[in-house]
Amino acid sequence: xxIEELSTPAALVDVNRMTQNIERMQSxxxxxxxxxxxxxxxxxxxxxxxxxxxxxxxxxxxxxLKEAEQFFAMGIDDIVxxxxxxxxxxxxxxxxxxxxxxxxxxxxxxxSAEAIVAFGRSHGEAFDVWIEVDVDGxxxxxxxxxxxxLAVGRVLAEGGMKLGGVLAHAGSSYEYNTHxxxxxxxxxxxAGSVRAAQRLRAVGLPCPVVSIGSTPTALSxxxxxxxxxxxxxxxxxxxxxxxxxGVCKTSDIALSVLTTVIGHQEDKGWAIVDAGWxxxxxxxxxxxQQHDFGYGLVxxxxxxxxxxxxxxxxxxxxxxxxxxxxVDQNIATRLPIGTLLRILPNHACATGAQHPAYQAIFEDxxxxxxxxxxxx
Amino acid sequence: xxIEELSTPAALVDVNRMTQNIERMQSxxxxxxxxxxxxxxxxxxxxxxxxxxxxxxxxxxxxxLKEAEQFFAMGIDDIVxxxxxxxxxxxxxxxxxxxxxxxxxxxxxxxSAEAIVAFGRSHGEAFDVWIEVDVDGxxxxxxxxxxxxLAVGRVLAEGGMKLGGVLAHAGSSYEYNTHxxxxxxxxxxxAGSVRAAQRLRAVGLPCPVVSIGSTPTALSxxxxxxxxxxxxxxxxxxxxxxxxxGVCKTSDIALSVLTTVIGHQEDKGWAIVDAGWxxxxxxxxxxxQQHDFGYGLVxxxxxxxxxxxxxxxxxxxxxxxxxxxxVDQNIATRLPIGTLLRILPNHACATGAQHPAYQAIFEDxxxxxxxxxxxx
Numbered sequence: 001x002x003i004e005e006l007s008t009p010a011a012l013v014d015v016n017r018m019t020q021n022i023e024r025m026q027s028x029x030x031x032x033x034x035x036x037x038x039x040x041x042x043x044x045x046x047x048x049x050x051x052x053x054x055x056x057x058x059x060x061x062x063x064x065l066k067e068a069e070q071f072f073a074m075g076i077d078d079i080v081x082x083x084x085x086x087x088x089x090x091x092x093x094x095x096x097x098x099x100x101x102x103x104x105x106x107x108x109x110x111x112s113a114e115a116i117v118a119f120g121r122s123h124g125e126a127f128d129v130w131i132e133v134d135v136d137g138x139x140x141x142x143x144x145x146x147x148x149x150l151a152v153g154r155v156l157a158e159g160g161m162k163l164g165g166v167l168a169h170a171g172s173s174y175e176y177n178t179h180x181x182x183x184x185x186x187x188x189x190x191a192g193s194v195r196a197a198q199r200l201r202a203v204g205l206p207c208p209v210v211s212i213g214s215t216p217t218a219l220s221x222x223x224x225x226x227x228x229x230x231x232x233x234x235x236x237x238x239x240x241x242x243x244x245x246g247v248c249k250t251s252d253i254a255l256s257v258l259t260t261v262i263g264h265q266e267d268k269g270w271a272i273v274d275a276g277w278x279x280x281x282x283x284x285x286x287x288x289q290q291h292d293f294g295y296g297l298v299x300x301x302x303x304x305x306x307x308x309x310x311x312x313x314x315x316x317x318x319x320x321x322x323x324x325x326x327v328d329q330n331i332a333t334r335l336p337i338g339t340l341l342r343i344l345p346n347h348a349c350a351t352g353a354q355h356p357a358y359q360a361i362f363e364d365x366x367x368x369x370x371x372x373x374x375x376x
Numbered sequence: 377x378x379i380e381e382l383s384t385p386a387a388l389v390d391v392n393r394m395t396q397n398i399e400r401m402q403s404x405x406x407x408x409x410x411x412x413x414x415x416x417x418x419x420x421x422x423x424x425x426x427x428x429x430x431x432x433x434x435x436x437x438x439x440x441l442k443e444a445e446q447f448f449a450m451g452i453d454d455i456v457x458x459x460x461x462x463x464x465x466x467x468x469x470x471x472x473x474x475x476x477x478x479x480x481x482x483x484x485x486x487x488s489a490e491a492i493v494a495f496g497r498s499h500g501e502a503f504d505v506w507i508e509v510d511v512d513g514x515x516x517x518x519x520x521x522x523x524x525x526l527a528v529g530r531v532l533a534e535g536g537m538k539l540g541g542v543l544a545h546a547g548s549s550y551e552y553n554t555h556x557x558x559x560x561x562x563x564x565x566x567a568g569s570v571r572a573a574q575r576l577r578a579v580g581l582p583c584p585v586v587s588i589g590s591t592p593t594a595l596s597x598x599x600x601x602x603x604x605x606x607x608x609x610x611x612x613x614x615x616x617x618x619x620x621x622g623v624c625k626t627s628d629i630a631l632s633v634l635t636t637v638i639g640h641q642e643d644k645g646w647a648i649v650d651a652g653w654x655x656x657x658x659x660x661x662x663x664x665q666q667h668d669f670g671y672g673l674v675x676x677x678x679x680x681x682x683x684x685x686x687x688x689x690x691x692x693x694x695x696x697x698x699x700x701x702x703v704d705q706n707i708a709t710r711l712p713i714g715t716l717l718r719i720l721p722n723h724a725c726a727t728g729a730q731h732p733a734y735q736a737i738f739e740d741x742x743x744x745x746x747x748x749x750x751x752x
Contacts, residue, residue, distance in 0.1 A: 282658035356751040375732035
């Protein structure tokens, strides 16, 4: 099979670019002397995660217990569930651990830690629990200097759980676009997490793991002293948001959506394509950034960007492609009905999630279907 | 099973509200003297589409050929594929017709009509083709007064295809919020479509069907003279966008996402929940409207709105719930860890698409799982 035979819309993965992205992150973190634990929420795809492990990744990060179940079934047993533990999900976590999965769970509050202890004790299970640290105020976690950190640590340790470490994610790194700012936020993520670990250890609590990471900080950190592992997800594909942040070129973006031109409004300079928000996702992550790509950057079917052409608007199964700045009244000639285009996405995690499978494109032009899963 | 036993996040359907929404649309269109052909892209769910048919719908509208295949397999054979036909999909359409499906396809250009004719002739198939009419400039279609309409009609008729009718969708109706404007855009949709049909008939071309519709116009039209059928999709669930347009109350919205509180940032007045954009979708359709609901309106687990509480921000599997206007520093007491909430969505089509199944909630509190599909 080759690209011309695919039904559109389809989520294409450029295997060559993906492999380069995997090697870039892995070699960088090896040089910095830390383990790498990729976040598999970006792809939820067996062949891709196997490629990450084969390149040297140690364990994975997941955003749902379904991901943990699916990847444990594929033979991966070192798994961090990096969302605060809901008490109602403890049964599902217990079932995984009883089947031999080295699942780590996370908390950032006394009530949640108490729920874990109560459930663990009543089921004879010493859960491996990491405390979430807040290094930039962007979401959940406990600030490194907050004594709540020690209170949560004590609840877990005195309750017989294994206090496995601390975990932070500098999600605010997505808001920057200069190397200097990224280096600064990476150091803030490192220093805050190491400080939290030191405070736990200083009161006699164990904290073997210091886990940090996001794609921008992982690619910008200058030193990682005190850190034991890094997590990152979207680097495997990259996307236009990461391009605007400044950590990849458009020619590094491994994910695109293949689409067919199905009509035109010539006066307006529009080509209508058969990929809408169902294929691209509704993610408009580049809207607040310095370069707004609409719903995606238009490329030829070979993957060469058509400069200034973006998907300006999207309905469920319709996309409107047009030139930014000046109406292209020759668009029906330039992109006739039946033309295949690739659209680079704003956000690879969101776009991938809309598709039951990736179509992996190899350097010789051959295509393999790589299934992915969704849901909870 | 009841709601407390569901794993979160989950897409809930209030069956009582859904049934009322179905009855409201069906009885309205019956009174206006037209057939109703629901758009099933909103739910892609067998039990829901069966309920629409049982209430009186005649045939369905689809946005993908996969929907056509799935619903034809369930016994529905009167199907309009309401996206401009890509020449590369003609094989798939032919396979459906050869299996007995009364599939209708659509075009709005001479090259596309010619591709249909060429393919149809070489395979001995007289496709049933409808011409898309543009009544409001919002997307595809041919303006009623444009002679291209007649040119496309002639290509189809002279090429031996069945010219089945005209089809329009006043998508711009989503941009209004007063009854007067909605009545006006509904009349514009009606009049433009009827005019297009008259022009085709005046030159001796057949045009038996005049198909129009969108949820706002279908619920606002005062007369439908000359129209033979109406299409609408989101009415079956409704959502916050439709609430802002003015065609439903929040108490009509049948779809919500069940989520669990997993943490807090008390100083900021945040509750963190386990539904992020993966569960809600990235749709921010209420952002440009008069009332911006963020990623959704927060309700109690029984479905009562918590006034002024919305999901203000969303990451992949995290939502941040907060009070609009004034920080709620008691949020950890008001919504403790483990609290179940329902979030009403901006856009039911986009939110539903994120979930492998709906959890249908009946009036007695019992729950049934209704699978839905995705992909192409």
